[in-house]
Amino acid sequence: MREKTRDTAFSEYVAGQRVRLVRAARLLTVGDEAEAEDLVQATLTKLYVNWSRVIRADDPVAYGYRSLTNTFLDERRRAHRRREVVTDTTPEVAHPTADPDTRRLVLEALEGLAPRQRAVIVLRHFLQYDVAAAAEVLGCAEGTVKSQNAKALAHLREVLGASLHAEGAL
Amino acid sequence: MSDLQTLLAGAVDDHVDLDVAADVRRGRSAVRRRRLTLVGGIAAALILAGGAATALVRPSILPLHSADTVTATVHAGAFVIPPPPDGWSVQAADESLVVIAPDGLPKVDLHDPSLSLRVAGKLSIHLVPGGIDSPEAGPTIDYDGRSFFDNEHGGVGTQVGVREASGDWLVLQEAPRLGWTVQQMVEYLDAVVLTSDAVPDPGA
Numbered sequence: 001m002r003e004k005t006r007d008t009a010f011s012e013y014v015a016g017q018r019v020r021l022v023r024a025a026r027l028l029t030v031g032d033e034a035e036a037e038d039l040v041q042a043t044l045t046k047l048y049v050n051w052s053r054v055i056r057a058d059d060p061v062a063y064g065y066r067s068l069t070n071t072f073l074d075e076r077r078r079a080h081r082r083r084e085v086v087t088d089t090t091p092e093v094a095h096p097t098a099d100p101d102t103r104r105l106v107l108e109a110l111e112g113l114a115p116r117q118r119a120v121i122v123l124r125h126f127l128q129y130d131v132a133a134a135a136e137v138l139g140c141a142e143g144t145v146k147s148q149n150a151k152a153l154a155h156l157r158e159v160l161g162a163s164l165h166a167e168g169a170l
Numbered sequence: 171m172s173d174l175q176t177l178l179a180g181a182v183d184d185h186v187d188l189d190v191a192a193d194v195r196r197g198r199s200a201v202r203r204r205r206l207t208l209v210g211g212i213a214a215a216l217i218l219a220g221g222a223a224t225a226l227v228r229p230s231i232l233p234l235h236s237a238d239t240v241t242a243t244v245h246a247g248a249f250v251i252p253p254p255p256d257g258w259s260v261q262a263a264d265e266s267l268v269v270i271a272p273d274g275l276p277k278v279d280l281h282d283p284s285l286s287l288r289v290a291g292k293l294s295i296h297l298v299p300g301g302i303d304s305p306e307a308g309p310t311i312d313y314d315g316r317s318f319f320d321n322e323h324g325g326v327g328t329q330v331g332v333r334e335a336s337g338d339w340l341v342l343q344e345a346p347r348l349g350w351t352v353q354q355m356v357e358y359l360d361a362v363v364l365t366s367d368a369v370p371d372p373g374a
Binding site: 007010011014015018019022023026027031033041044045046047048049051102103106107110121122125126128156160 | 183
């Protein structure tokens, strides 16, 4: 593939998907803006390098989220977390839409989940993937997604109890 | 939208700075680095096949080039390098690689499989196995009696390199934010000296 063609297609992909990728990454990293940006940069770089695979995928968008999730899980498996990719701009300070108390509670609840359970929650309840799609992203059986999701939701109910009742969530 | 989705969506900022060009630049740099790594790997195989394996483990100690233009030097891993630019410092170094980054960034793990991503945007000096004419086709710059290659002159993520007496390639990858010219890169790289501990990157 010619580099110019790849650049054009990749740019369109980034323009269309980066915001959502960053938001998903912020949930995976429990609101850590720098780590989320690091994660998305790493993911997009992998996508650029493997662009021919991306465009051959049945769903290039899903391919991106799979790469994001796998990159996140790979990072968490390593002993040392890294967050020092240099960017040309400094990430913005967060301006979440929820009130600060609710936001803090939600992020604390997410932090209490194992990385894989957190990935399940993001895939199933933020990105709205069905069980089969989430299983494909995570490379596991649908039953595993269901069980991980159930455990994660139980934890969220426990931590977010009052907030959930107030908002009628879950 | 489920209630949980509302809570999740509300917990993170929906404002994202979009710099598509920066993502493209990082991608291009990663591709270039991978190509260089692949070429280096082929070179290493050629050297080993030719019975010149000693070049991989015993690089020669080379004289300092352009010593009169360098007021101070910094020991970084197995390299002696000119002082980093103002506000930058050596972030990590070993026998094959030096990473120079803006002050204050945490150390990078040089054995990280995704190191290329961690090096993106930083100034790096990399010793890779030689054995071929040039890691990348590109114009040649003659300086200080040596020939340097420039694999993408005028572009972002430029690398310049020079073949050392050992036959290995010493490569400098630019940090785009420094805005260095190819000539500045050549002059900086020319002043880099290998110590007897320097070893071409076995992963390259």
